[in-house]
Amino acid sequence: MVDYSVKGQVALLEVNNPPVNALSTAVRTGLRDGIAKASKDPKVKAIIICGKGQTFPAGADIREFGQPPRAPWLIEVGDSIEASLKPVVAAIHGTCLGGGLEVSLFCHYRIAVKSARVGFPEVNLGLLPGAAGTQRLPRLVGLPVALDMITSGRHVTALDAKKYGILDELVAGDLINAAIKYAMSVVGKPLMERRLRYKQVPGADKAREVCEAAMAQVKRKYKGYEAPVECVRAVRASVDLPYADGIRMESELFKQLNASGQARAQQYAFFAERTVSRWSMPNGSYRTAKALPVKTTAVLGAGTMGTGIAVCLLSAGLPVILLEQNEKLLQNGLRTIKALMEGSVKLGKVPMEVAQKATTLLKPTLNYEDLKDVDLVIEAVFENLKLKREVFGKLDKICKPSALLCSNTSTLDIDLAATSRPDKVAGMHFFAPAYHMRLLENIYGTKTSFMVEEGANPYEIDQIMEDLGMPMGPFKVRDLSGIDIGWRITQEVAKSLGTTITKETKYLGGERYCGIGDDLYEKGRHGRKTGLGFYKYEKKGGKISTPDPDALDIIEAYRQRRGIVKCKISSQEVIERQMYSSINEGFKILEEGICTRPEDIDISWLYGFTFPKYLGGPMFYASRIGLQKVYERICYYHENFPLKQRDCKDLRRRGSSTSGVYTMYPALGVVINSYCDMTTDGGGWTWVFWEVAVDAATRCCWRSPPFFYGYVEVYGYVEVCRLCRGNDNLHLLLSNGESEMRFDMEDFNNNTRYLQYTTFTVGNETSRYLATLSGPSGNVGT
Numbered sequence: 046m047v048d049y050s051v052k053g054q055v056a057l058l059e060v061n062n063p064p065v066n067a068l069s070t071a072v073r074t075g076l077r078d079g080i081a082k083a084s085k086d087p088k089v090k091a092i093i094i095c096g097k098g099q100t101f102p103a104g105a106d107i108r109e110f111g112q113p114p115r116a117p118w119l120i121e122v123g124d125s126i127e128a129s130l131k132p133v134v135a136a137i138h139g140t141c142l143g144g145g146l147e148v149s150l151f152c153h154y155r156i157a158v159k160s161a162r163v164g165f166p167e168v169n170l171g172l173l174p175g176a177a178g179t180q181r182l183p184r185l186v187g188l189p190v191a192l193d194m195i196t197s198g199r200h201v202t203a204l205d206a207k208k209y210g211i212l213d214e215l216v217a218g219d220l221i222n223a224a225i226k227y228a229m230s231v232v233g234k235p236l237m238e239r240r241l242r243y244k245q246v247p248g249a250d251k252a253r254e255v256c257e258a259a260m261a262q263v264k265r266k267y268k269g270y271e272a273p274v275e276c277v278r279a280v281r282a283s284v285d286l287p288y289a290d291g292i293r294m295e296s297e298l299f300k301q302l303n304a305s306g307q308a309r310a311q312q313y314a315f316f317a318e319r320t321v322s323r324w325s326m327p328n329g330s331y332r333t334a335k336a337l338p339v340k341t342t343a344v345l346g347a348g349t350m351g352t353g354i355a356v357c358l359l360s361a362g363l364p365v366i367l368l369e370q371n372e373k374l375l376q377n378g379l380r381t382i383k384a385l386m387e388g389s390v391k392l393g394k395v396p397m398e399v400a401q402k403a404t405t406l407l408k409p410t411l412n413y414e415d416l417k418d419v420d421l422v423i424e425a426v427f428e429n430l431k432l433k434r435e436v437f438g439k440l441d442k443i444c445k446p447s448a449l450l451c452s453n454t455s456t457l458d459i460d461l462a463a464t465s466r467p468d469k470v471a472g473m474h475f476f477a478p479a480y481h482m483r484l485l486e487n488i489y490g491t492k493t494s495f496m497v498e499e500g501a502n503p504y505e506i507d508q509i510m511e512d513l514g515m516p517m518g519p520f521k522v523r524d525l526s527g528i529d530i531g532w533r534i535t536q537e538v539a540k541s542l543g544t545t546i547t548k549e550t551k552y553l554g555g556e557r558y559c560g561i562g563d564d565l566y567e568k569g570r571h572g573r574k575t576g577l578g579f580y581k582y583e584k585k586g587g588k589i590s591t592p593d594p595d596a597l598d599i600i601e602a603y604r605q606r607r608g609i610v611k612c613k614i615s616s617q618e619v620i621e622r623q624m625y626s627s628i629n630e631g632f633k634i635l636e637e638g639i640c641t642r643p644e645d646i647d648i649s650w651l652y653g654f655t656f657p658k659y660l661g662g663p664m665f666y667a668s669r670i671g672l673q674k675v676y677e678r679i680c681y682y683h684e685n686f687p688l689k690q691r692d693c694k695d696l697r698r699r700g701s702s703t704s705g706v707y708t709m710y711p712a713l714g715v716v717i718n719s720y721c722d723m724t725t726d727g728g729g730w731t732w733v734f735w736e737v738a739v740d741a742a743t744r745c746c747w748r749s750p751p752f753f754y755g756y757v758e759v760y761g762y763v764e765v766c767r768l769c770r771g772n773d774n775l776h777l778l779l780s781n782g783e784s785e786m787r788f789d790m791e792d793f794n795n796n797t798r799y800l801q802y803t804t805f806t807v808g809n810e811t812s813r814y815l816a817t818l819s820g821p822s823g824n825v826g827t
């Protein structure tokens with residue numbers, strides 16, 4: 046895991062743990078041993094730490110965070126690096142992140158190639174840098190830069206890192222040769238001043254103001270997230286406390302965060318994001334698919350979505366032909382694209398050069414003939430099946446046979462876009478605003494206005510969902526997308542069902558229909574674009590929303606017309622009805638095979654609706670609440686809905702003990718975390734980690750070696766876990782509320798009789814169970 050070699054008078058410690066050289070237990074051990082070996086070797090005058098392959102270590106091994114900590118701790122390894130009497134140089138390429146950056150901060154010198162990046166992304170995993178990063182970075186670069194880097198998690202370019210003082214030198218050419226030369230040039234120089242622990246934080250006299258401002262900022266910017274707040278606290282300790290006490294505080298805060306449900310959810314999201322990129326479909330997968338080259342593009346329709354999609358493509362440096370139905374709308378679209386590009390530059394999301402180039406890459410047109418050579422067309426015209434079929438018919442005739450014809454449709458069946466090349470026709474569903482949201486896919490919507498019909502106030506619902514962590518409540522989102530879009534969608538649905546929507550329509554396609562959106566639409570309240578929707582905006586296309594009594598009057602008039610008696614809906618009910626209906630849809634999507642894994646659904650929410658990462662996504666959220674409970678509440682709402690619209694037969698079926706919801710548990714991928722290992726620590730204790738593995742077929746299998754100290758981590762569906770004594774047989778009982786799993790402990794080492802048992806809860810339904818067996822006493826505790 047760490048390759049040791051000596052080049053001339055320099056020892057080279059090359060971390061070799063692909064793909065990202067994560068600092069696993071083996072790597073930490075290798076670094077510690079390598080430093081000790083080099084320190085003892087009289088031939089060695091200096092030491093280099095670097096990464097083999099594509100990168101310097103990109104951090105701790107995230108998969109180890111869910112497991113019991115194992116020595117050597119990174120901080121101990123770091124201490125031995127810093128204490129070395131021979132200079133240690135970090136030679137950096139690739140991404141030097143998290144624990145990797147911490148290792149480099151223990152080194153006496155840091156050099157890097159220009160393409161390298163450094164950063165502390167722990168905050169994105171619900172953590173803080175836990176190996177002295179919060180104490181050492183401020184000592185090196187001062188509070189403002191340290192606070193910014195640690196609370197944002199952003200990657201800093203090598204050029205900026207040099208400017209901040211994180212890097213001592215940027216090198217060109219072969220990194221190792223340059224590092225050897227550099228290391229030899231510092232041999233004999235005093236090391237004391239290079240040891241960060243002895244430095245004072247620069248600008249410490251301003252610490253109070255700077256930290257208070259940073260705290261206020263993270264609370265506003267990362268509302269609901271615990272990690273950024275603790276990051277500020279830890280960094281502040283670098284000024285308020287002596288180094289050793291600061292380290293202790295950092296460690297406490299790290300442990301606290303690591304045990305939190307937020308960290309678990311954010312780490313799940315990290316891996317889920319990577320899991321979904323390994324897609325598979327009936328006729329291919331990421332392994333077999335070959336990307337088609339896309340060099341030229343066209344966008345049809347320059348409305349809300351078309352302009353956003355054009356900005357997205359232009360920002361990626363692709364030429365775009367923008368087609369509209371008339372000159373006036375085309376010019377409007379061009380103005381919007383210009384304004385969006387300028388906004389993106391101001392926010393630092395698009396470099397100025399890219400925005401400037403975009404003006405040459407964008408070609409407006411009213412003529413379909415201009416599309417004949419493009420590789421990719423994205424259609425974003427009105428949501429109207431007849432119109433879309435017409436448009437696809439034209440495209441099919443004009444575009445070259447290899448061109449991909451894609452629709453941004455929200456609801457229409459992509460197979461209905463009759464063309465001679467169905468294999469080249471696809472849904473390409475962007476989320477609004479298209480230039481900002483990272484998700485591109487197809488997804489079911491949720492039926493958000495039910496509750497308003499019954500008496501809830503849309504502004505209260507938005508507030509409750511924003512308090513839960515959504516950046517925008519559902520009614521603000523509807524105003525952003527356009528109430529006219531919703532109107533067009535339902536008109537199309539009605540048409541496809543051979544019916545029409547009237548003021549009295551209560552059901553559509555067997556589902557409950559709410560006409561509040563229609564009433565707003567008819568009054569010209571189309572959302573942000575008209576300056577009025579559920580909210581009032583400062584101007585047409587404005588962003589500042591204010592509650593509007595006129596909208597409430599329209600809603601109240603609607604209720605009276607329908608004879609609906611207004612009732613009070615609690616915050617808990619708002620959350621349950623919003624979230625659980627989405628979870629229910631998620632399970633339907635899995636059941637129908639539209640998505641194959643719950644991660645697909647969670648990632649669409651994280652990137653399509655900016656669902657808070659600290660909740661992991663609706664499917665992960667469901668696993669934390671407990672699926673049985675979620676299922677019961679869904680049934681409750683279906684049974685007790687004032688205007689019951691459909692039988693919940695489907696749900697009942699899925700909630701039965703042998704199929705449906707419960708069989709989805711293993712699919713959640715977080716059912717039971719498992720490991721099995723044995724280690725002896727410095728105190729002579731043997732630690733044995735039990736392994737519990739779950740697979741869809743057998744539901745559970747269990748391995749338990751003889752042990753002195755056992756540790757089981759259980760989360761997901763297991764709600765009860767207890768160690769019991771029954772008929773003198775010690776056993777462990779796990780229950781998921783449906784069935785119990787019993788594990789007899791008779792086979793355990795006969796000498797181990799004394800049982801100590803501790804339970805602590807992490808998050809809602811997440812529990813950890815810690816059991817210690819030792820000594821000759823016949824006493825069994827439970």
Ligand SMILES: CC(C)(COP(=O)(O)OP(=O)(O)OC[C@H]1O[C@@H](n2cnc3c(N)ncnc32)[C@H](O)[C@@H]1OP(=O)(O)O)[C@@H](O)C(=O)NCCC(=O)NCCSC(=O)CC(=O)CCCCCCCCCCCCC(=O)O
Nearest residue numbers: 065067103104105106107114142143144166174175176319
């Ligand atoms: C590195 C990247 C930028 C690379 O991106 P890219 O090339 O696009 O590749 P990816 O597809 O993202 O990744 C490839 C592959 O690698 C896997 N992977 C990536 N990073 C990690 C990782 N860090 N660990 C494990 N695996 C990783 C990734 O999943 C992919 O595999 P696949 O899933 O199979 O497809 C990009 O990957 C990236 O950004 N990675 C994350 C970088 C990161 O977040 N680093 C920070 C990690 S956290 C950290 O370092 C914490 C620390 O500060 C150190 C911890 C110290 C702990 C101290 C504990 C103190 C308290 C305990 C005391 C105990 C004693 C007591 O009890 O008292």
Ligand SMILES: NC(=O)C1=CN([C@@H]2O[C@H](COP(=O)(O)OP(=O)(O)OC[C@H]3O[C@@H](n4cnc5c(N)ncnc54)[C@H](O)[C@@H]3O)[C@@H](O)[C@H]2O)C=CC1
Nearest residue numbers: 346347348349350351369370425426427428454455477526
């Ligand atoms: N608004 C949203 O949040 C989202 C909308 N969508 C989908 O994207 C599509 C477009 O939606 P919006 O941009 O919101 O609508 P929009 O009403 O803002 O824009 C549609 C544009 O298409 C133009 N158009 C109509 N017929 C045309 C034709 N024959 N040729 C060229 N241009 C034509 C219109 O003039 C208008 O500018 C719809 O299918 C919608 O369902 C998808 C995701 C989100």
